[in-house]
Amino acid sequence: MTDGRVNRSVLVVGNGPYCFKVAGELASVDSVSLAVLREARLDEMEQKPNLVELLMPVELLGFSGQPGEFRAVFRQTNGSHAERTYGFVVVALESEWISTLNKWSVVEDSRITSLSKLEKYVNEYLGNIGPGDKVVFISGFKQDSYPVSQEKIVNFAAAVREKTGAATYVLMEQFKVAQEGLERAFRLARELGVVFVKFSQTIPEVRVGPKECTVQYMDEAMGQAVNISPQLLIFEDEACPPPEGRYISDLLGINLGNQGFLQGDFLFNLPIYTNRTGIFVVGSGKGPISEREAEREAEAVAEEVAKLVCSFDKEVVGPFPTLNENECIHCLTCYRSCPHKAISLYPGQRSPQISPVACRGCGICVESCPRRAIDFEHGESGISYYDIDKEIDHIVYEDSRDVPRIAVFACVNSAYDAYLLAKSRGDRLQARCSVLKVPCGGRVEAAAVIKALGSGVDGVAILTCHENSCKSVHGASRCRKRIAAVKEMMTKCGVKEEAILFGTVAPGSAPQFVELINRFSLRLQGGDGSSIIPGNAGSGGEAR
Amino acid sequence: MQKEVIIVIGGGITGLTVALELAQLGKHPLVVERGPLLGGRSASLPCKATDRCLKCNNCLVEDTLRQIKYDSPFEFMTHTTISDIRREAESWYVTLETGPFFIDWEKCTDCGACYEACARLGASGVVRGASINQHPFFGIDQKACSCLQKGADPACVKECPEGAINILTRPQTRQVKAHGIVVATGYTPYVPPEKNRFGYGRLPNVITTQEADEMLRESGAVTRPSDGRVPQRVAFVQCVGSRDRRIGREYCSRICCGYSLRLALHMIHKYPDVDITIFYMDIQNFGKDFEKYYSEVKDKAKLVRGLPGDFYALDEGKISVSYFSEEQQKNVAQPFDLVLLTIGLSPQEENPDLANMLGLGINEDGFLRPSQADASAVVVAGTARGPMDVAECICDAKSAAFKMANFLEGS
């Protein structure tokens, strides 16, 4: 927001009917541009008043900027380029259902087909089926099954059974019934006479001859071999990530998840966030979901956008890092290390700029800057690391014994809460602990650890969130690596590295906090800590 | 302009998120929670991490509670129920009843003097939060108060240095004019009936996953209730209280596979020697890397398809579990040190009353459904609508806040 212009419009990127629905929800919030990457069906969108622009089909060529001023470059089919600015981006790409026939080494014909083909040509496929015929559905085995696809199977199976009177079988690995009404739908199908056969050890075999195809399997419950020659054989499809997903995520700088589905696998992402503020992802592009869920995500994202718009009008509160341009040497370390991509470079600006909207106050840039050119403005939520002696204030200890003194760097999102909880429960620590609240493990620099060690304590513990649930994405893992490096250095210098502990603990886990500290305390006293109950370290581990 | 108040019924993760979002949109939510504390069921879920986070979602709850504790973004009332609701023109007239025995959280400093006083008497009338981010951190469970039962003056009232504990003869009432209502009243964990084949209630080492979770949160480990020992052989019985038409629950609770497999992985991480058997019908997908979790579980635990039949007491608190083995094609019995019943989510008993009062529908499973006619003045969110996990509740709450804000803007 260097030029003071804040844009409140939303760019929706999609590839099918769902993105029109999403744009429809957003239209009540603010003005919307819809970029559809392929030719798609125009749903009820046309009459929506706030849709400023529909780009279809369009290619997204370039993307840069921060929330409130994202810049996108498009190329349309006529070859013309367009550049636009947006406040927010919603990615609403849909996943695809791909036939699994080749995985079974069979070819599609009038007797053998995929679920999506059956959906499209129901009458053609079912036209010749009658009583005495056999119809077999196969679900799973070669790919993951989902409630959404099994819902289709159960509905088709019930309809086939009811309308044609054919003997209908569904061979499956598991019932995926985690969706409203599905358990009941399976029962109703069973009552109509659909036969469901489940497998956990074996896989059915499919053989296709010129005259007939056969399905051969082991009935695991009965321990018997079974042969069926169906007149119609239908295979469940495989859910595949949107083909445009990889390109779009690279361009927008958002993480991809499992198997190339959209959205990184991260606790705090919920169903709609990405690693970037102001960029959201909704719908089946993240993996198959029900229609109701897709609708809910569209509404939730509309709420998020409305909320962010409100936040533009408010002053930034809380810890916010500022960059001292006189100290900055333009090495761009901060730009590369920010987990939220909140630091940008602008032509004409001497130093990188930190976006107050995108910054989440983790302090990783503060730690990473070799010039200490970045610091938190107003005192912030904890540590001033050149004053560790002054910070050593909270002392909880077992007074009956002479116990080690431990300085604890505790992440405000996890270990610090666990410590406060332990304290309020009156849990006993076998150590005198001085607990320093830090905004993120990633903020604790090596110098602070060494400084703490030099302040006369017996040990230093750095306790963070679990690495893959760190709110600052790579804060905890950066911290772990840093501590490992410090330890290595100490060993090289002949100093005992046992005096440093890296551990992970969740905010509600007071007993685990106590266990980590007490075990560490024992180790500092020469024991190995193995006598501490209960069991080996409850959570987290030690830096190697 | 007069403030347009929205009543949010229920202070679980759903209700709190709805209120937080509405407040951030510049609206005025008022959360009404009948229990003593905020956070609902989710505030006491334990972390099930191994050496990495397994995404049990508890950190999401802590994060939300932390925001509320430090920013106080909206008004809430604990120990409070709705005694009457009337609809007149565009508004709801709501009567709220607080107490009569309650902690005034605006005065309370979370010092814990009341809790200690109560504990000294060996009673548990003062309850404590499970998360440090819960404010109020203490509350009154009137039914468990031993002083009242003995006809004595409650000790906590005298001990509180802030004079924050009220004990009145009648509940305190308050009238609120509201423009909209969000129902976030949550669910009830299934509890097996008195007569049950699992031996639950009869055999001390047969417990529900809810009880195991509480134990894990409180003490850091799941141990045997009978002797506090770490169990060697543990059985999980899936779908207890779910997918069973005979008990009126013909639905999958959706989240129990996820939370129980995580718990199993957590226990194996903590005690690598523990031998876990999971009896199941089907394993439901959960989370983005479901396949990874599932294959890890298949690797480290024994999965047995089919639910066991009988549960008998053996000596030393062990339990004999008999089941049909597909491998051996016959019934076999196996001893376990601890049996965990993976319980499902049941609809709240009061749902029909609430539906009646607010003009809502009830779905076939007994959960609430928005009414067709007047959908937007009353919104239902979270597990009050059906089983979902915390992340889904938060997303659902955001969508509910959106609908409510839109409704207010339109009216």
Ligand SMILES: Cc1cc2nc3c(=O)[nH]c(=O)nc-3n(C[C@H](O)[C@H](O)[C@H](O)COP(=O)(O)OP(=O)(O)OC[C@H]3O[C@@H](n4cnc5c(N)ncnc54)[C@H](O)[C@@H]3O)c2cc1C
């Ligand atoms: C054994 C078990 C383990 C679980 N583990 C996990 C897990 O690991 N991860 C996960 O994500 N989810 C888990 N869940 C699910 C999780 O508990 C729910 O998703 C979540 O708690 C639902 O939140 P809620 O706010 O919708 O409902 P609730 O937590 O039930 O909150 C509802 C609130 O409303 C209040 N209330 C109800 N009626 C009224 C009324 N009439 N007036 C005033 N107040 C009222 C209640 O007192 C309560 O505080 C688990 C569930 C169970 C049973």
Ligand code: SF4
């Ligand atoms: S890391 Fe420090 S010196 Fe380097 S660009 Fe950022 S602020 Fe400037």
Ligand code: SF4
């Ligand atoms: S498992 Fe859950 S509670 Fe534990 S660290 Fe991960 S997200 Fe947090």
